[in-house]
Amino acid sequence: MSLVLETPRLILRQFCAADLEPFVAYRNDPEVYRYQGWQIPYLRVDGENFIQQIKQSVPGTPGEWLQLAIVPRGGTALVGDVAFHITRTNPRLAYLGYSLSRSAWGQGYASEAVSKLVDYLFRVLDIHRVVADCDVKNSASIRLLERLRFRREAHYLESYWWDQEGTWGSEYLYALLQREWILR
Template identity: 45%
Template sequence: MSEPAPLLSTSRLRLRAFQPHDLAAFAAYRAHPEVARFQSWEPYSAEQSAAFVASQTGAAIPAAPGSWVQIGIALLATNELVGDCALCLNADEPRIAEIGITLAPQHQGQGYAAEALRGLLGYCFETLKLHRVVAVTDCLNEGSVRLLSGVGMRREAHFRRNIWFKGAWGDEYVYAALREEWPVAPR
C-alpha cells in the first residue's frame, strides 16, 4: 500500500498526515519533559502516544472548524518524523486559523521549525486562502519567540498573567500574519 501524498514539501521536509509508523518517534519526543515544558500538555505516556497517533492517522487536513489537527513533520530524504505542526480553523470564522509546532529535541537548532512553519503558513495563505493566522506562545519560551518573529509573524499582544499554566500565572504573546503580507520572509 502506498503512503498518502504529502500536504506539502519544502527543501528538506515533508508535512503530511500522521502514519502508524510514526508512533515510536512521536512517543519519544512527546514524553520528553523539555518538549512539554511550554506546551499545554504534560509528557505523554506510551498509551497516550499510541491513542494520539491512531486518532491523527489519516485525519483530514484541515480539520473541521473548531477542531485541531496535527500535521507530521518528516525529513524529506527518509520520511522520519521529527515533529508536528498544529492547525485549527476558527469555529466562528474559518478564514482565521491558529497554528503551533513541536519538534523533537535532537532536531532543534537546525532550522527545521522555521522551514516547517514557513511551509505551513504558505499552505494556509496560498492553498486554503485564509485571511489571518495566529500563534500563541509563553513569553518565557525564547526559542518560540525567535521562531515566530523569524518566520515573519508580528507580535500583536502581550497578555500579562492571563493564564494559569502548570502551577503559576503565565504571560503570553500573540503573533499573527495576514494573507496580504505573505510571503513575509524568504522561503
C-alpha cells in the same frame, strides 16, 4: 483525505502508526513539553489514541486541530510536528502550533516547516489571518515567529495556568495577515 506538503529538506505528512515511538518520546521530553499543554507523563496509549484520531481527520475542518508529522527527506522517522486549527466560528481564521524533538533543534527545520504550513494556509486554504501564541519565556519560539515576520500584537499577563511549573504564565500573541504574506 491525505495532505502532504514538501520543502527543500522536509516532508510534512499526516501521522501513521510508525510515528508512535518518536512522537511519545519527544512529548515526554521536559525541554519539549515545558511550554505545552499536554498531560505528563504522555503515555504510549495517549499517542496511540492521538494517531488513531488524527488519521480520520479531514484537513481544514473548522473547529479541529490537525497535526502534520515533520520528516526529513531521505528518512522515515518524524522529528516533530506542525499543527493548525481553523476556527469554527470563522473558517478564514487559523491558529498555529509546532514542536520539534530536541535533536532536531537549531537546524532551521521548524522555520522551514512552519513557513510551508503558513504558505499553505494563506495560498491554498485562503486563510485571512494566522495567529500563534507563546509563553513570553519561550525564546526559541519567539525567534521563530519573528523570523517569519509575525507581528507581536499582544502581551497577556498571567493568562494561563502553567501546569509544568505550577504557576501563572504570561503569553505573547503573534499574527500575520494573508496580504502581508502574499505581498512579501
